[in-house]
Amino acid sequence: METDATYCGTVYPWQCDHVGHMNIMWYVGKFDEANWNLFARLGLTPSYLRESGRGMAAVQQTVTYKRELLAGDIVEVRSRLLEIRDKSVRFMHEMRNAETGEIAAVCEFVGVHMDRQARKSTPFAPAIRDAAMRYLEPAMA
Template sequence: MADDDEHAEEGTSRVVTPYEGTGHRTWDDTADIPAPLSLHHTTVSPAWVDYNGHMSESCYLLVFGDNADAFFRYIGIDEQYRAAGHSLYTVETHLHNRREVAEGEPIRLTLRVLDHDAKRVHIFHDMHHGATGTLLATAEQMLVHVDMERGRSCPMPAALLQRLAAIRQAHTALPRPEVVGRPMGIPRRG
């Protein structure tokens, strides 16, 4: 878990997650899989606070991205995996902001795997206030496994699919979030 709010390497403008350079966990087929996963926590950085005095909307996505990176490392995707030419890319995200959070406040995130196939992973994040447990925001994401050299989707290796299947199985006991798959729109009465 990280408590680091650094997101740009010194001397560059490249976005860097708190997990950059930390490698990945060794997968243990016999270990219990938490439902949901709790892999990332942080504190609201002053750089994330907007003119309204709370965390800016783009920074919610930044923090969800850090949570996704922690998940990637949990399943075995790290710098070496990317150097070999593959990664998971986000192709769709739905954010739901529930409550404000201010500078210096703690936040903790959970993640669940809703589904996956040979090329895609459907995940759901919850962001909670680290002290009160209040739900602050959620994010639903569709990820696709990519051959980075070819710039195209490609099947994941068998070991990664086995890990995702084990996580998904552990997460089937969790209730499906009611916002999953919900379209955005303004309801109109006839």
């Protein structure tokens, strides 16, 4: 997949909890922002979603926390597409401290493509599937 980050930002003091590190709600929020940048690379842009009446819904999310992030730390998220199915996609985000390179957290998601009016899952358009296939990570041996 592209090596460009899907999210870049910083940890603000108001994002930290009583222990002094970034609160878990902000990890999830930064991963969510990375989701939309990843989706746009696949053609699931805001204009496509609005004009087609489609949407994406997270149905599974697993976060593993590895290192603390503190106020002032610069954060970078890189993403990998792991699997594309008829109506769903599985992908992973890796959040790093951009200064040290240390992995702070990893998140794996399953997202479902949906018809917003019918409130049901629906197949991806061929152009979306084709784009996703180009970004698909090769299977591990």
